[in-house]
Amino acid sequence: MSSTQLLPRLDMLAGMHGESKDGPAIEFRDVSYDLPSGQRVLSDLNLQVQRGETLVFLGRSGSGKTTTLKLVNRLLTPTKGEVRVDGAAAAQGDVIRLRRGIGYVIQEIGLLPHFTVERNIGLVPEIEGWPPEKIRARTQELMQMVGLESQLAARYPHQLSGGQRQRVGVARALAADPVILLMDEPFGALDPLTRDDLQREFLSLQQRLHKTVVFVTHDLNEALRLASRIALMEAGKLITVLSPPEFLRSTDPLAAAYVRAFHSGLDPTANRGSS
Amino acid sequence: MNLFQFLAQNSAQVAQLTLEHLWMVGISTLLAALIGIPLGILIAHRPLLNRPVLGAANIIQTIPSLALFGFLLPVPWLGDRAERLAILALTLYALLPVIRGTYSGIRGVDRAVVESARGMGMTDSQLLWQVELPLAMSVILSGVRVAVVISVGLATIAAAIGAGGLGELIFRGLAMVNNQLILAGAIPAALLAVVADFSLGWVEKRLRPQ
Numbered sequence: 001m002s003s004t005q006l007l008p009r010l011d012m013l014a015g016m017h018g019e020s021k022d023g024p025a026i027e028f029r030d031v032s033y034d035l036p037s038g039q040r041v042l043s044d045l046n047l048q049v050q051r052g053e054t055l056v057f058l059g060r061s062g063s064g065k066t067t068t069l070k071l072v073n074r075l076l077t078p079t080k081g082e083v084r085v086d087g088a089a090a091a092q093g094d095v096i097r098l099r100r101g102i103g104y105v106i107q108e109i110g111l112l113p114h115f116t117v118e119r120n121i122g123l124v125p126e127i128e129g130w131p132p133e134k135i136r137a138r139t140q141e142l143m144q145m146v147g148l149e150s151q152l153a154a155r156y157p158h159q160l161s162g163g164q165r166q167r168v169g170v171a172r173a174l175a176a177d178p179v180i181l182l183m184d185e186p187f188g189a190l191d192p193l194t195r196d197d198l199q200r201e202f203l204s205l206q207q208r209l210h211k212t213v214v215f216v217t218h219d220l221n222e223a224l225r226l227a228s229r230i231a232l233m234e235a236g237k238l239i240t241v242l243s244p245p246e247f248l249r250s251t252d253p254l255a256a257a258y259v260r261a262f263h264s265g266l267d268p269t270a271n272r273g274s275s
Numbered sequence: 276m277n278l279f280q281f282l283a284q285n286s287a288q289v290a291q292l293t294l295e296h297l298w299m300v301g302i303s304t305l306l307a308a309l310i311g312i313p314l315g316i317l318i319a320h321r322p323l324l325n326r327p328v329l330g331a332a333n334i335i336q337t338i339p340s341l342a343l344f345g346f347l348l349p350v351p352w353l354g355d356r357a358e359r360l361a362i363l364a365l366t367l368y369a370l371l372p373v374i375r376g377t378y379s380g381i382r383g384v385d386r387a388v389v390e391s392a393r394g395m396g397m398t399d400s401q402l403l404w405q406v407e408l409p410l411a412m413s414v415i416l417s418g419v420r421v422a423v424v425i426s427v428g429l430a431t432i433a434a435a436i437g438a439g440g441l442g443e444l445i446f447r448g449l450a451m452v453n454n455q456l457i458l459a460g461a462i463p464a465a466l467l468a469v470v471a472d473f474s475l476g477w478v479e480k481r482l483r484p485q
Contacts, residue, residue, distance in 0.1 A: 070394075073394050075390065075393060075394055096396050096397075096398055097396070098396075099393070099394060099395060099396035100395070100396035101396075102394075104391060104394035104395060106387060106390070106391055106394075108385075108387035108391075109387070109391070110385070110387040110388045110389075110390060110391025110392065111388070111391075112388060112392065112405075112406060113385075113388065113410065114409050114410060123392075123395055124395050124396060127395075127396065127397060127398075127401055169391075172395070182394075
C-alpha cells in the first residue's frame with residue numbers, strides 16, 4: 001500500500017488534525033520526565049518517529065524506554081518539553097480520542113480476564129460505539145490476521161496459552177485500525193520458539209499494514225530483526241539512533257557492548273576460561 | 276424438648292421478631308453499601324483520603340455498641356423511634372468492612388489490566404463500570420458479608436433501647452432468668468447469621484474472576 005492511499009484513512013481514523021501529514025508521526029521535543037519523587041528518568045529527548053517505520057527503543061530496564069512509550073499515549077505527561085502526535089501536541093486535545101487512535105500492547109498483555117477473547121479484541125470498537133455486526137466481522141478478520149482459530153472467540157484469557165494471549169493482545173491493539181502502535185516488550189514473556197513465530201508474523205503484518213510502530217525491548221536480536229531504526233537508551237538518555245546494519249558496525253561504545261554481548265551469546269566458546 | 280414446644284407455641288411472635296431483625300439488618304446493610312461502596316471507590320482512587328476515611332470508620336468501630344445506642348438516644352428525629360436509632364447505629368458499624376472491602380477490591384485489580392484498559396482509551400467511568408467493579412465485585416461482596424454477619428449479632432443489642440428484633444427474647448430471658456427464652460432469641464439469630472454468611476459466600480464465589 002502506498003503512503004498516498006493511506007493518508008486519507010489516517011486522517012479519518014485518528015480523528016486528529018495535524019499541521020502537516022507529511023511530518024513525522026511522533027515527535028519528541030526536549031522531553032524530560034521526572035518521577036513524583038523528583039528523580040529524572042528521561043532527559044532532553046529529541047526524536048522523530050517517521051510514518052510507517054518501526055522504531056525500536058533498545059535499552060536495559062530503567063533506561064527510560066517504557067516511560068518514553070507512555071508519554072506518547074499520555075499515560076504519563078512530560079515534566080518538560082512536548083510530545084507531538086500526528087503534528088498536534090499530545091498535551092492538547094482529547095486524551096481519550098488520542099488513545100483510541102493508538103494501539104497499545106504490553107508484556108503483561110492486560111487482557112480483561114472477565115471478557116471473552118472476542119470482547120477483548122472488540123474492546124475499542126465497542127467503546128467507540130460501532131454496531132455489533134461490524135464489531136463481530138472485524139473481530140473475526142483480526143483473529144484470522146493474527147493466526148487465532150475462530151473457535152477461540154468464546155474462550156476466556158485464562159484458557160489460552162501465553163502465545164495465544166499475546167496474539168489476542170496484538171489483535172486488540174489493531175482493532176480500530178490505529179495509525180500508531182505502541183508495543184512494550186510484547187514478546188518478552190514468551191518462550192523462544194513462540195517469540196520467534198510472533199516476531200516473524202509481526203514482520204509480515206507490518207509489511208501489509210505499514211503502521212507507525214514504536215517498540216520497546218532489551219533484546220538486541222529482536223531489535224535487529226524488527227527495527228527500521230534502533231534508538232539506544234541508557235540511564236534516561238538517548239545515546240544514538242541507528243539502522244540495524246549501522247548498529248552492528250557502530251563504534252559507539254555502548255552499541256559495541258551490546259553487539260559484543262550478542263555475539264558472545266551466540267558463541268558457546270566465547271566466555272569459557274576467560275573469567 | 277421444652278424449647279421446641281416454646282418455639283411452636285410462640286411461633287407467630289418469634290417470626291415477627293425475626294422479621295424485625297431482618298428488616299433492621301437489611302436496611303442498615305443497604306445504607307452502609309450505598310455510602311461505603313462509593314467511599315471505598317473514592318479512597319481507592321484518591322490515596323490521600325485513604326487514611327482519614329478508614330481512620331474515621333475504624334474509630335466508629337471501637338465505640339461499644341451499647342454506648343453508641345445510648346449516645347444517639349437524645350438526637351431529635353432519630354430518638355423518636357428506637358428502630359431508626361438502631362438502623363443508624365448498625366449502618367455506622369457496617370461501614371468499615373464495606374469501605375475496606377471495596378478499597379482492597381479495587382486496589383487489587385491487576386495494574387496491567389487497568390493500565391492497558393486506560394491505554395486503549397477507556398474513560399474513567401468505563402474503567403470503573405466495565406473493569407474495576409466487575410473484577411473487584413467478589414472482594415466488595417466479602418466486605419458486605421462481614422458487615423451482615425456483624426449486624427445480625429449487633430442487632431440483638433438494639434432490643435436494649437426498645438428497637439425490637441430477636442434481642443427482645445434474649446433480654447426478656449435474661450431478666451426472667453429463663454434460658455429457654457434466651458435460646459428462643461439466640462438460636463434464630465445465630466441461624467440468620469449462618470444462612471446470610473453461607474448464601475453471600477456462595478454468591479461471592481460465583482462472582483470471583485478466574
